[in-house]
Amino acid sequence: MPQLNPAVMWSCGPLNGTGGAEDQPLCQHLHLVLSVFSLLYLVAGVPVGLGYNALLVLVNLHDQSSMTMPDVYFVNMAVAGLVLSALAPVHLLGPTASGWALWGFGSEAHVTLLVLFNVSSLVTMYSTALLSLDCYIERALPRTYMSSVYNTRHVCGFVWGGALLTSFSSLLFYVCSHVAARIVECSKMRDAQAADAIMVFIGYVVPALAVFYALALISRIRKADTPLDQDAGRPDPSVHRLLVATVCTQFGLWTPHYLTLLGHTLLALRGKPVDRHHLGILLFAKDVARFLAFSSSSVVPLLYRYINRNFPSKLRRLIKKMHCGRQSCSPDQAGVQQVMA
Template identity: 60%
Template structure:
C-alpha cells in the first residue's frame, strides 16, 4: 500500500478487484498471446529473410516490425510476472532492470510506430510512381537501419530523465533532472504525435491517388491490392493498441501521477489504467504478425518454399528456380 493511513473497505476492495483483473489479463496474455506472437514474429522474419529475392518493400517494413515485436516478447514476461502486473509476482526487479526494460520497450515502440509510418508514406510513393528508387527494397533496407539507430538516439533524451528519476540520490548531477513528466512528454511527441500526423497525411494522399484512375494502375509493377488492405488494417490496429499507452503518458505529462494529494481510489484507477494500456501495447506484437500471415497472399508460398527447402536438405529442390521466377514476376 502506498498510503500509511487506515484503508477504507471500498478502496481496499477496489484495489483487490483491479489487481485480480490485471493478473488474469496478464496470465491470459502469457498463456495465449505470448507464445503465438513469439512464433509468428520469428516465422515472419525467418520466412522473409530466407526468400530475400521475393521480398517487396512492405515485406521489409513488416520484418522490421516483427523484430521489434520479438524484443517486446522478451520484455513482456519479465514485466507481466513482476509486482506491477500480478498479485503473485515471481520476482521483483531493481532500478537497473527497470531501466533496461524501459529502454527496450521505448526503442521497440519507436521502431514499430516509425516503421508503420514510413510504410504508409512509401506505399503512397509506390502507388503514385511505381518502380521508383524511393520505394525500392534496396532503399527500404537502409531506411530500416536508420530507424533502429534513430530510435536509440531519439529515446536517449527521455532516457536521461527516467534514469535520473530513479538514481537521483546517487548522482548529484541528476538533482536537476528529476522531472519524469518531461520524459513522458518527449516520448509522447516523438513516439505518437509525429507518426500520427505523418500517417494521416499519407492516408489523405493515398485516398486521393485511389480516386484518380490513371494508366499507371495497369502497371504490372504495382503491389498486390491485398497489400493496401493489409496496410490499412495494420496501421489501424497499431494505433488502436498503442493510443491508450500514449494517452496515459499525456495524462501524466499534463496532470502528473496521482500522489499524496489524491485519493487512494484515484491512484488505484491510474495504476490499473497505466498497466492495462501497457498490456495492450504488448498485444501489438501478437496481432500484427497474425494479420500479415492472413492477409499477405505471398506469405504462404514463401513458407511452402522454405519447408520444401528444409525437406530437401543440401540437395537442390526440383522446379525451385522456376518457382522463384514466377513469384518475382
C-alpha cells in the first residue's frame, strides 16, 4: 500500500489520469468547497472555540462551590477543546493536511502535534462516555453521591493520564516507523497503521460502547418513573437534554475521523497496492473528517452555553466581580432572593 503523502492533501493529484475528464471538475469543486469551509472555520470557528472554551473554564473555576458533576466533565472537554482550537490552524493550513501549505515543519514537530491531537481526542471521547455513565448513576441513585464532584475530579485526572499513556504507546509506532532500519527492537512495529488501530479501538469503540450502554439504562429508567423522580434530589431535566445533545454532537463529528483511521488500517491489512483513484478518495475523506473533528471544539461549548440553566447566572457573577475589581460590590439582589427562597 502506498503511504499517504500529506503533500497531496486537498489536491486532485491522485485522481489525475484515472477517473476520466468528467471526474476532474467534480474533484476540484469538492476540494474548493472544503477549502472554503475550512477557511471560514479558521476565521470564525477557531475564535469562537477559543473564547467559549476559555469562558466555560473560567466561569466554573471561579465558582467552584456551585460546580456539579457534569460541569467538571465539560471543563475537561473545554480544556481539550482549547488544545484542538489551537492546533486547528496548523493542521488545516500546514503540510499535514493541504497541498497549499503556508509553512512546513520536520517530522518531530509533526509527531508532537499528532500526539496532542490524539490526547485531546481521547479526553473528549472518554469525558463524554463517563458523563453518560455518571448521569445514569445520579439518575438511578440520586442520594448516594457516587457521582460527586470530588470523585469526578479524580476520575478526570485519570482520564488525562490514560490519554497521555495511550498516545505514548501510539507514538512508539510512529517513531519506530522512522528508525526501524537502525533499531532491531522496532523491526516488528514499522507500520503507523498499528497506531491507528489502537486509536480506533481505545479512542472510539470502548467509549462508544459505554455511551450506548449508559443511554440504554437511562432510557429504561425514564420509562419506569418512580416516586424518587419527585424527590428534590432528582437531577435537573436540562442535564439530560445537554447529555443527549453532547453525545450526538461528539460522536457525530468524531465518527468520520475514526472511520478514516479504520479504513486506512483495513487497506493496509490487504497487502495490495491501492490505485490512485481510491487513494485520492481516502485522502479527501480524511480531510473532511479532520475538519469535522476540529469543529467539535466550537460546537460543544455553545451547546453548554445555551442548554445549561446555571451558566448565565455564573457568567453574570463573574462579570460583576471583574467589573467591581477590588472595590466592594453591593449584594446581588438575585442571589439574595435565592437565599431567602
